Amino acid sequence: MRIVAELPHPDFKISILNMNNKFIVKMEQGSLEQSFKIPEMDLTDGVNSVFELLDEEFLKKAAARFNDMRTDYKDAYFRYNY
Secondary structure: OEEEEEEOOOOOEEEEEEEOOEEEEEEEEOOEEEEEEEEHHHOOOOHHHHHHHOOHHHHHHHHHHHHHHHHHHHHHHHHHHO
16 A cells, blocks of 8 residues: 555545555544545546545535544443443
């Protein structure tokens, strides 16, 4: 697995990796992580096609998903500890 690109974003870290004929888009925010596997054969322009997929709407939804993930974790943590 090798990192082929990192994209700047104010709220989370975005890395694009390449492994076994797939691009893996990994987004990290603190201890939370989202990843998406995209077969190279589904893309017409390699890693540039991945950049096109990561449009503003996609990244807004990913940010909202991080908030949902954090809420779910906190809820589970408090059920377990209280």
